[in-house]
Amino acid sequence: MSYQTSKGVHANTEPVYLNPTVGTSITADAVSEILELGDRACLRLRQNVTANAATSLATTIEGSEDRVNWFTLGTFATVTTPAAESKSFPGARFVRASFNHTGAGAIAVALSGEAV
């Protein structure tokens, strides 16, 4: 999906959702579905932690060329209280989010944005 900028310029963007596969409330480590970016070069993501009954959440955006070997593209700041953060990451052929859950209890997290 694309959009028009305020100057009327066509912006070629694609929505991205990297929510945990188990649902947006996680009680243990989790990963998102794997997304194939193709020739997209940049991810703009916003993580929104709306509730945290555990200790902390550390989210890593990972990339891969073969869906087997994964490397780190970047990380969000570790979250201990409900908070939102926007951050951009370099792209890779395949990307996913890895959620590191610490402590006992549920953490509600949503992760979405766009690829360009």
Next chain:
Amino acid sequence: MQGYEGASKWANVDRERLYLAASPDDDASDVLECGDARNARLVITVSDVDGADPGVTVVVQGRQDAADDWEDQYTGTELTEDGVLRTSIFPLRFMRVTATLTGEDGGDVGEVTQTVGTGPGFTISGTPLLTGTLTVTISTGGAPGTAEFDWDLDTESATGVAIPTTPFQVVLTDTGLTLTFEDDAFVEADEFEAEITESAPDTSASIDAQITLARKQGPQEQR
């Protein structure tokens, strides 16, 4: 400018500029919408750096939506004189340039912001620089050398301090501290508070950020 002819093919870039006349009253540029730009190459020229003890830190911020908070995407090294910063970032949808002005050019004395009750008159003098010495002179409310008072400043305090015959002095360890004179037998005060504030730095600078937004090459733009 839209694009340019590269060595072998068309380069699909937009060139934009953001200006900022950085001063204590103006610390953010206009907002640039980056659209589908994959990469932003910045050349940030800081000029006309002025001030008694100037320091300018340029921060490029981004956000995805107007309702979101700004996130720092690039923080330049602090400049104390004119200079040029270069960097490349993956931009969020919106970008702006901000400046943090530092320096410790005070010049104003500490300011009494609250006075409760009655008691000795006192005056404050000295330049409120960090680690500088602020002088508090107690003029009335007890006999110097015999009357006593208590005070506290942040984590430091003292009780039973005799009103000195020479000015009472404290050393500032931070800004925004409160010097409190509390009620005591010989000081007829409920409470005095003197807010020690450092005046805003007088640093100013001109910031010109030249931004090259690199976009994906579309079929209509290929040659």
